[in-house]
Amino acid sequence: MDFLFAPLTVACLLLFLWGASVTPLSIILSNRYLIVDQPGERKIHMSATPRGAGIVLWLGFLLWSLYAVEGAPLLRFLSIGGTFVFLSGYWDDMKTLNPAARLLVHILSAGIFLLFLPVPLRHIPICLLWITGMTNAFNLIDGANGLCLMMFITASVIVSLLGFPLLLPPSALAAGVLFWNFPRARTFLGDGGTTLLGYLFATLFLYSAAPFLDEIFVLQLPFLLFFAGGVPVLDTLFAIIRRMARKKSPFVPDRGHIHHRMLDKGFGPVTTVILLSFAQICIVSGGTFFFGRILF
Numbered sequence: 242m243d244f245l246f247a248p249l250t251v252a253c254l255l256l257f258l259w260g261a262s263v264t265p266l267s268i269i270l271s272n273r274y275l276i277v278d279q280p281g282e283r284k285i286h287m288s289a290t291p292r293g294a295g296i297v298l299w300l301g302f303l304l305w306s307l308y309a310v311e312g313a314p315l316l317r318f319l320s321i322g323g324t325f326v327f328l329s330g331y332w333d334d335m336k337t338l339n340p341a342a343r344l345l346v347h348i349l350s351a352g353i354f355l356l357f358l359p360v361p362l363r364h365i366p367i368c369l370l371w372i373t374g375m376t377n378a379f380n381l382i383d384g385a386n387g388l389c390l391m392m393f394i395t396a397s398v399i400v401s402l403l404g405f406p407l408l409l410p411p412s413a414l415a416a417g418v419l420f421w422n423f424p425r426a427r428t429f430l431g432d433g434g435t436t437l438l439g440y441l442f443a444t445l446f447l448y449s450a451a452p453f454l455d456e457i458f459v460l461q462l463p464f465l466l467f468f469a470g471g472v473p474v475l476d477t478l479f480a481i482i483r484r485m486a487r488k489k490s491p492f493v494p495d496r497g498h499i500h501h502r503m504l505d506k507g508f509g510p511v512t513t514v515i516l517l518s519f520a521q522i523c524i525v526s527g528g529t530f531f532f533g534r535i536l537f
Contacts, residue, residue, distance in 0.1 A: 260417020296435025468528025
Protein backbone atom coordinates (compact mmCIF):
# COMPACT_ATOMS: atom_id res chain seq x y z
CA MET A 242 0.00 0.00 0.00
CA ASP A 243 1.40 3.37 -1.00
CA PHE A 244 1.26 5.89 1.85
CA LEU A 245 1.40 9.62 1.26
CA PHE A 246 1.88 10.56 4.90
CA ALA A 247 5.01 10.78 7.05
CA PRO A 248 7.08 7.63 7.71
CA LEU A 249 5.40 5.09 9.95
CA THR A 250 8.18 5.36 12.50
CA VAL A 251 7.33 9.02 13.13
CA ALA A 252 3.60 8.31 13.30
CA CYS A 253 4.17 5.41 15.69
CA LEU A 254 6.41 7.49 17.95
CA LEU A 255 3.93 10.37 18.14
CA LEU A 256 1.00 8.05 18.83
CA PHE A 257 2.95 6.22 21.53
CA LEU A 258 3.72 9.54 23.19
CA TRP A 259 0.07 10.57 22.90
CA GLY A 260 -1.10 7.39 24.64
CA ALA A 261 1.53 7.61 27.37
CA SER A 262 1.12 11.33 28.10
CA VAL A 263 -2.63 11.94 27.68
CA THR A 264 -3.82 8.89 29.64
CA PRO A 265 -2.97 10.51 33.02
CA LEU A 266 -5.29 13.39 32.10
CA SER A 267 -8.09 10.90 31.37
CA ILE A 268 -7.49 9.35 34.80
CA ILE A 269 -7.92 12.72 36.49
CA LEU A 270 -11.10 13.53 34.56
CA SER A 271 -12.58 10.05 35.12
CA ASN A 272 -12.05 10.35 38.85
CA ARG A 273 -13.50 13.83 38.89
CA TYR A 274 -16.68 12.85 37.03
CA LEU A 275 -16.93 9.43 38.73
CA ILE A 276 -16.47 7.41 35.54
CA VAL A 277 -15.05 4.48 37.48
CA ASP A 278 -15.28 0.69 37.53
CA GLN A 279 -16.39 -0.67 40.89
CA PRO A 280 -15.11 -4.03 42.22
CA GLY A 281 -17.38 -7.01 41.63
CA GLU A 282 -17.68 -10.79 41.59
CA ARG A 283 -16.28 -11.20 38.07
CA LYS A 284 -13.53 -8.59 38.53
CA ILE A 285 -10.05 -8.85 39.97
CA HIS A 286 -9.50 -5.25 41.07
CA MET A 287 -10.18 -4.42 44.70
CA SER A 288 -10.90 -0.69 44.48
CA ALA A 289 -12.75 1.75 42.23
CA THR A 290 -10.66 2.32 39.09
CA PRO A 291 -11.15 5.05 36.47
CA ARG A 292 -12.08 3.78 33.02
CA GLY A 293 -11.41 6.67 30.71
CA ALA A 294 -8.46 5.30 28.72
CA GLY A 295 -10.78 4.41 25.86
CA ILE A 296 -11.25 8.06 25.01
CA VAL A 297 -7.46 8.42 24.66
CA LEU A 298 -7.46 5.61 22.09
CA TRP A 299 -10.41 7.10 20.23
CA LEU A 300 -9.06 10.66 20.03
CA GLY A 301 -5.57 9.43 19.17
CA PHE A 302 -6.90 7.31 16.33
CA LEU A 303 -9.01 10.19 14.99
CA LEU A 304 -5.99 12.50 14.98
CA TRP A 305 -3.92 9.92 13.12
CA SER A 306 -6.78 9.33 10.65
CA LEU A 307 -6.95 13.04 9.84
CA TYR A 308 -3.23 12.97 9.17
CA ALA A 309 -3.21 9.72 7.16
CA VAL A 310 -6.46 9.95 5.23
CA GLU A 311 -4.80 11.27 2.07
CA GLY A 312 -2.82 8.08 1.72
CA ALA A 313 -5.58 5.79 3.01
CA PRO A 314 -8.93 7.38 1.98
CA LEU A 315 -11.11 4.67 3.50
CA LEU A 316 -9.98 5.79 6.96
CA ARG A 317 -12.71 8.45 6.89
CA PHE A 318 -15.44 5.79 6.81
CA LEU A 319 -13.56 3.54 9.20
CA SER A 320 -13.34 6.46 11.63
CA ILE A 321 -17.08 7.08 11.40
CA GLY A 322 -17.83 3.46 12.23
CA GLY A 323 -15.20 3.44 14.97
CA THR A 324 -16.73 6.54 16.51
CA PHE A 325 -20.16 4.90 16.68
CA VAL A 326 -18.61 1.82 18.27
CA PHE A 327 -16.70 3.85 20.83
CA LEU A 328 -19.62 6.10 21.77
CA SER A 329 -21.98 3.15 22.25
CA GLY A 330 -19.43 1.49 24.53
CA TYR A 331 -18.69 4.73 26.37
CA TRP A 332 -22.40 5.23 26.93
CA ASP A 333 -22.57 1.72 28.35
CA ASP A 334 -19.67 2.61 30.68
CA MET A 335 -21.74 5.44 32.16
CA LYS A 336 -25.25 4.04 31.83
CA THR A 337 -26.37 0.54 30.94
CA LEU A 338 -27.11 0.13 27.23
CA ASN A 339 -29.31 -2.68 25.96
CA PRO A 340 -27.01 -5.43 24.55
CA ALA A 341 -29.18 -5.80 21.46
CA ALA A 342 -28.98 -2.06 20.78
CA ARG A 343 -25.22 -2.08 21.13
CA LEU A 344 -24.94 -5.10 18.84
CA LEU A 345 -27.03 -3.25 16.25
CA VAL A 346 -24.61 -0.32 16.44
CA HIS A 347 -21.70 -2.69 15.87
CA ILE A 348 -23.39 -4.26 12.84
CA LEU A 349 -24.19 -0.85 11.34
CA SER A 350 -20.64 0.35 11.99
CA ALA A 351 -19.27 -2.72 10.20
CA GLY A 352 -21.70 -2.08 7.34
CA ILE A 353 -20.59 1.54 6.96
CA PHE A 354 -17.02 0.40 6.45
CA LEU A 355 -17.82 -2.52 4.15
CA LEU A 356 -20.07 -0.34 2.00
CA PHE A 357 -16.96 1.43 0.70
CA LEU A 358 -14.44 -1.43 0.88
CA PRO A 359 -13.56 -2.95 -2.52
CA VAL A 360 -14.20 -6.52 -1.43
CA PRO A 361 -15.89 -9.27 -3.50
CA LEU A 362 -19.62 -9.44 -2.86
CA ARG A 363 -19.37 -13.13 -1.94
CA HIS A 364 -17.20 -12.23 1.06
CA ILE A 365 -19.44 -9.49 2.48
CA PRO A 366 -21.48 -11.70 4.89
CA ILE A 367 -18.36 -13.27 6.43
CA CYS A 368 -16.61 -9.90 6.69
CA LEU A 369 -19.67 -8.35 8.34
CA LEU A 370 -19.85 -11.21 10.84
CA TRP A 371 -16.11 -11.05 11.53
CA ILE A 372 -15.97 -7.29 12.18
CA THR A 373 -18.99 -7.47 14.48
CA GLY A 374 -17.63 -10.54 16.24
CA MET A 375 -14.16 -9.08 16.73
CA THR A 376 -15.64 -5.87 18.10
CA ASN A 377 -17.31 -7.86 20.85
CA ALA A 378 -14.54 -10.46 21.26
CA PHE A 379 -12.03 -7.85 22.39
CA ASN A 380 -14.53 -6.63 24.93
CA LEU A 381 -15.08 -10.13 26.31
CA ILE A 382 -11.34 -10.85 26.64
CA ASP A 383 -10.82 -7.74 28.78
CA GLY A 384 -10.70 -9.49 32.14
CA ALA A 385 -7.10 -8.97 33.32
CA ASN A 386 -4.86 -5.93 33.43
CA GLY A 387 -3.34 -5.27 30.02
CA LEU A 388 -4.87 -8.35 28.38
CA CYS A 389 -7.04 -6.63 25.77
CA LEU A 390 -4.25 -4.22 24.84
CA MET A 391 -1.73 -7.05 24.53
CA MET A 392 -4.10 -9.03 22.31
CA PHE A 393 -4.35 -6.01 20.03
CA ILE A 394 -0.67 -5.11 20.03
CA THR A 395 0.67 -8.62 19.43
CA ALA A 396 -1.84 -9.39 16.65
CA SER A 397 -1.24 -6.03 14.95
CA VAL A 398 2.55 -6.43 14.98
CA ILE A 399 2.40 -10.01 13.68
CA VAL A 400 -0.02 -9.09 10.88
CA SER A 401 2.14 -6.10 9.93
CA LEU A 402 4.98 -8.51 9.18
CA LEU A 403 2.85 -9.83 6.32
CA GLY A 404 3.14 -6.40 4.75
CA PHE A 405 0.14 -4.63 6.34
CA PRO A 406 1.80 -1.61 8.02
CA LEU A 407 -1.50 0.20 8.50
CA LEU A 408 -1.91 -1.68 11.79
CA LEU A 409 1.34 -0.40 13.29
CA PRO A 410 0.33 3.17 14.29
CA PRO A 411 -2.74 2.06 16.29
CA SER A 412 -0.62 -0.60 18.00
CA ALA A 413 1.87 2.10 19.02
CA LEU A 414 -1.02 4.14 20.43
CA ALA A 415 -2.18 1.10 22.40
CA ALA A 416 1.37 0.53 23.68
CA GLY A 417 1.41 4.05 25.10
CA VAL A 418 -1.79 3.36 27.02
CA LEU A 419 -0.52 -0.06 28.15
CA PHE A 420 1.92 1.58 30.56
CA TRP A 421 -1.06 2.80 32.62
CA ASN A 422 -2.96 -0.49 32.42
CA PHE A 423 -0.29 -3.14 33.07
CA PRO A 424 0.89 -4.69 35.32
CA ARG A 425 -1.01 -2.45 37.75
CA ALA A 426 -4.13 -0.90 36.30
CA ARG A 427 -4.30 2.78 37.11
CA THR A 428 -7.03 3.04 34.50
CA PHE A 429 -9.24 0.74 32.45
CA LEU A 430 -10.22 0.95 28.79
CA GLY A 431 -13.91 0.60 29.49
CA ASP A 432 -16.28 -0.94 26.95
CA GLY A 433 -15.68 2.05 24.70
CA GLY A 434 -11.97 1.30 24.46
CA THR A 435 -12.15 -2.49 24.19
CA THR A 436 -14.81 -2.54 21.48
CA LEU A 437 -12.95 0.17 19.57
CA LEU A 438 -9.77 -1.95 19.57
CA GLY A 439 -11.67 -4.96 18.25
CA TYR A 440 -13.30 -2.86 15.52
CA LEU A 441 -10.01 -1.25 14.51
CA PHE A 442 -8.14 -4.53 14.26
CA ALA A 443 -10.88 -6.18 12.19
CA THR A 444 -11.42 -3.28 9.80
CA LEU A 445 -7.75 -2.36 9.34
CA PHE A 446 -6.92 -5.99 8.66
CA LEU A 447 -9.61 -6.22 5.98
CA TYR A 448 -8.62 -2.82 4.59
CA SER A 449 -5.05 -4.04 4.13
CA ALA A 450 -6.06 -7.47 2.83
CA ALA A 451 -8.79 -6.22 0.45
CA PRO A 452 -6.59 -6.27 -2.69
CA PHE A 453 -5.96 -10.00 -2.15
CA LEU A 454 -9.45 -11.17 -1.16
CA ASP A 455 -10.54 -11.83 -4.74
CA GLU A 456 -8.01 -14.67 -4.85
CA ILE A 457 -9.50 -16.39 -1.78
CA PHE A 458 -12.38 -18.86 -1.96
CA VAL A 459 -15.49 -18.35 0.15
CA LEU A 460 -14.71 -21.35 2.35
CA GLN A 461 -11.09 -20.28 2.85
CA LEU A 462 -11.87 -16.84 4.24
CA PRO A 463 -13.53 -17.92 7.54
CA PHE A 464 -10.56 -20.20 8.23
CA LEU A 465 -8.06 -17.38 7.69
CA LEU A 466 -10.05 -14.83 9.69
CA PHE A 467 -10.44 -17.33 12.51
CA PHE A 468 -6.67 -17.54 12.90
CA ALA A 469 -6.20 -13.80 12.41
CA GLY A 470 -8.62 -13.21 15.29
CA GLY A 471 -6.54 -15.35 17.63
CA VAL A 472 -7.34 -15.84 21.32
CA PRO A 473 -10.29 -13.38 21.50
CA VAL A 474 -12.13 -15.29 18.75
CA LEU A 475 -11.51 -18.66 20.40
CA ASP A 476 -12.64 -17.35 23.77
CA THR A 477 -15.80 -15.80 22.31
CA LEU A 478 -16.77 -18.95 20.42
CA PHE A 479 -16.38 -21.07 23.54
CA ALA A 480 -18.36 -18.51 25.55
CA ILE A 481 -21.28 -18.63 23.10
CA ILE A 482 -21.28 -22.43 23.00
CA ARG A 483 -21.00 -22.66 26.80
CA ARG A 484 -23.86 -20.26 27.45
CA MET A 485 -26.17 -21.78 24.84
CA ALA A 486 -25.44 -25.28 26.19
CA ARG A 487 -26.66 -24.02 29.55
CA LYS A 488 -29.72 -22.53 27.83
CA LYS A 489 -28.64 -19.00 28.65
CA SER A 490 -28.43 -15.91 26.48
CA PRO A 491 -25.04 -15.42 24.77
CA PHE A 492 -25.15 -11.85 26.14
CA VAL A 493 -25.27 -12.93 29.80
CA PRO A 494 -21.80 -12.46 31.36
CA ASP A 495 -20.17 -15.24 33.34
CA ARG A 496 -16.83 -16.22 34.82
CA GLY A 497 -15.98 -18.92 32.32
CA HIS A 498 -13.64 -17.02 30.03
CA ILE A 499 -10.16 -18.42 29.52
CA HIS A 500 -8.49 -15.74 31.64
CA HIS A 501 -10.98 -16.37 34.46
CA ARG A 502 -10.23 -20.09 34.35
CA MET A 503 -6.49 -19.47 34.45
CA LEU A 504 -6.82 -17.09 37.38
CA ASP A 505 -9.01 -19.61 39.22
CA LYS A 506 -6.37 -22.28 38.59
CA GLY A 507 -3.84 -20.19 40.47
CA PHE A 508 -2.06 -18.36 37.67
CA GLY A 509 -1.22 -14.80 38.60
CA PRO A 510 -2.64 -11.91 36.54
CA VAL A 511 0.75 -11.08 34.99
CA THR A 512 1.46 -14.73 34.15
CA THR A 513 -2.00 -15.07 32.61
CA VAL A 514 -1.45 -12.08 30.34
CA ILE A 515 2.00 -13.28 29.29
CA LEU A 516 0.84 -16.82 28.48
CA LEU A 517 -2.21 -15.65 26.55
CA SER A 518 -0.10 -13.12 24.65
CA PHE A 519 2.25 -15.95 23.66
CA ALA A 520 -0.75 -18.01 22.53
CA GLN A 521 -1.96 -15.01 20.53
CA ILE A 522 1.41 -14.72 18.80
CA CYS A 523 1.38 -18.43 17.89
CA ILE A 524 -2.19 -18.47 16.56
CA VAL A 525 -1.97 -15.24 14.57
CA SER A 526 1.47 -16.20 13.22
CA GLY A 527 0.01 -19.48 11.99
CA GLY A 528 -2.87 -17.62 10.36
CA THR A 529 -0.61 -15.14 8.58
CA PHE A 530 1.65 -17.98 7.43
CA PHE A 531 -1.27 -19.83 5.81
CA PHE A 532 -2.59 -16.56 4.40
CA GLY A 533 0.77 -15.93 2.73
CA ARG A 534 0.97 -19.51 1.41
CA ILE A 535 -2.45 -19.21 -0.22
CA LEU A 536 -1.63 -15.88 -1.86
CA PHE A 537 1.96 -16.48 -2.83
